[in-house]
Ligand code: C2E
Ligand code: MG
């Protein structure tokens with residue numbers, strides 16, 4: 188067979204009109220013997236269309252054995268209901284749908300494909316009969332009279348269509364599949380008909396919701412076009428664009444639906460590729476190709492978003508312009524490639540300094556910019572700016588050279604310095620140029636008044652950082668006093684049990700350790716000034732640990748000196764309490780000092796109970812199990828629920844001094860104090876009143892049987908040597924102090 192002849196065969200199989208003028212291919216005489224090897228109905232006709240050979244599939248299709256058909260014209264076996272062409276017309280068409288008559292008179296609709304060929308110069312035809320599931324054979328479909336030309340044309344249209352046409356019953360099962368199904372999807376019509384419930388398995392899992400929805404809609408009479416992936420018989424997925432429309436019976440009732448589907452894989456792949464290209468282009472348009480950081484375009488967008496969010500949440504946003512000092516020098520001496528690697532290395536270092544949610548960008552050149560959203564205080568921006576500058580302290584190694592870099596940072600804050608993008612940008616740049624003028628390697632805030640505050644605070648924080656190592660921290664102690672009433676009886680009196688005037692003693696039973704900072708320039712700094720900064724910078728953790736160890740050591744020393752066995756109260760900040768190693772630190776402070784745990788009291792504030800209940804409870808329980816007492820400091824000022832008093836292991840309440848100070852003037856405070864003491868006693872808790880300064884406060888608390896008094900009336904917090912003197916006294920004398 189020549190290549191040309193071969194192509195004509197392919198044409199027929201693809202359903203195109205046979206070119207009659209083509210020379211038919213030649214086949215060997217013995218060829219018809221092989222017909223049985225083909226799994227389709229196939230027969231050989233002579234030049235007049237009479238049967239010469241009939242394979243077994245064809246015999247089965249028509250219901251006759253070979254002998255019953257030999258020599259008879261094929262078209263004579265057409266059904267009486269089918270239009271009957273003459274012999275010439277019959278043989279002139281390469282592909283036509285005909286309804287043949289089975290031996291038992293049943294109609295068999297087939298697509299007849301005729302292929303002319305030669306054997307020893309004689310013309311023969313090869314006829315392929317491909318059965319088609321009859322439209323009318325479906326119980327779901329309206330019966331259209333077979334004889335109408337209309338119906339006949341429709342059938343041809345459906346069968347010759349290039350799109351896959353499927354008829355579905357209302358439950359979705361396929362009733363009919365046109366020949367294009369095989370071409371497009373690879374399944375033979377019979378296979379498709381048998382798919383039934385398994386049809387859904389051929390839809391890509393991610394697209395099944397589409398077909399499910401389409402099915403639901405079409406059952407309600409709605410047409411639609413849907414695109415989904417369908418598994419080809421060879422195992423790969425192809426994209427189908429499928430138009431689904433309902434089918435109605437003669438009464439207008441929906442009895443099924445049909446789908447016209449075409450392969451749109453090429454288009455889809457092109458679309459996907461285009462989307463990838465667009466994404467890539469968008470990425471390139473928004474990112475710096477050298478560092479992969481967002482560029483100016485994305486930066487402006489992020490800043491806009493951050494401002495919107497800050498407006499909603501009433502927060503601040505800092506914008507930082509960060510410019511490397513004298514970077515051009517690097518490019519000039521080491522070359523541009525080294526300059527680029529250096530910028531890359533700088534970007535990685537800077538990235539490590541920012542918080543999650545902050546944006547670092549490289550608008551261009553040796554310039555970086557940051558957006559720090561969700562700030563409560565400009566100081567947070569100052570701290571990050573300082574961290575960024577510190578991160579450059581270590582040299583960079585580029586092409587074997589050590590390179591030292593510094594930078595200048597300008598800071599503008601929304602809403603203090605402006606409430607729109609342009610203003611904030613300009614002001615951050617202005618601030619950055621001022622930082623450069625100030626001699627580089629520094630930061631500058633746009634608002635000059637804030638610069639003073641920022642520098643002061645930063646300087647303060649830096650010196651606080653060194654306070655522990657420079658041994659500038661010290662502990663003061665304030666006594667906690669128990670009121671001991673003793674009544675002595677005059678046994679010589681006439682009247683029995685006549686009490687002589689009672690004696691009242693004020694015994695020191697404990698001390699609160701209070702931190703002080705002996706600053707070289709500022710003198711003694713009170714905790715009210717530095718504890719909040721220590722909390723914000725995390726310095727409170729090492730400081731608190733130092734206090735705990737010192738306080739335990741001191742209490743043990745008093746005992747060893749034979750002074751008095753009193754307990755020591757140590758304040759724990761919330762961040763200290765939340766540290767996972769709190770228990771170990773407390774245990775090691777006790778171990779180191781050899782202080783009996785029953786002399787240690789830890790003061791925590793109510794706010795701790797707003798955090799994870801169970802973890803907090805377990806931690807407190809572990810401390811109690813060690814023999815330590817827990818006191819709630821500043822009771823009445825924090826978290827409003829009292830439920831925690833029952834749920835958590837607490838031994839002591841310290842009434843906040845704000846209630847005590849106004850006891851005589853404010854009846855509410857008196858009532859609250861009375862209530863707290865009564866409630867604490869009913870819960871078996873001890874009460875300490877803080878801030879007692881006046882005689883009437885003391886008397887009132889005494890009448891309520893308050894367990895301990897702490898206040899200036901007995902002593903202010905004092906250094907250890909003074910406190911030792913106090914401990915030597917049997918009883919303290921109240922010295923009222925007037926309230927300022
Ligand atoms: P606090 O724990 O409630 O300590 C009691 C504060 O009340 C002390 O202030 C004390 O001097 C003051 N005070 C006591 N009696 C009177 C009085 O009669 N009148 C007046 N006006 N004040 C009185 P101080 O020492 O300035 O400490 C303030 C706060 O600093 C403490 O309040 C505590 O919250 C915190 N603090 C102190 N030392 C430490 C510490 O080592 N760690 C932690 N985390 N916080 C500490
Ligand atoms: Mg306290």
Ligand code: MG
Pocket residue numbers: 820821841843844877
């Ligand atoms: Mg307190």
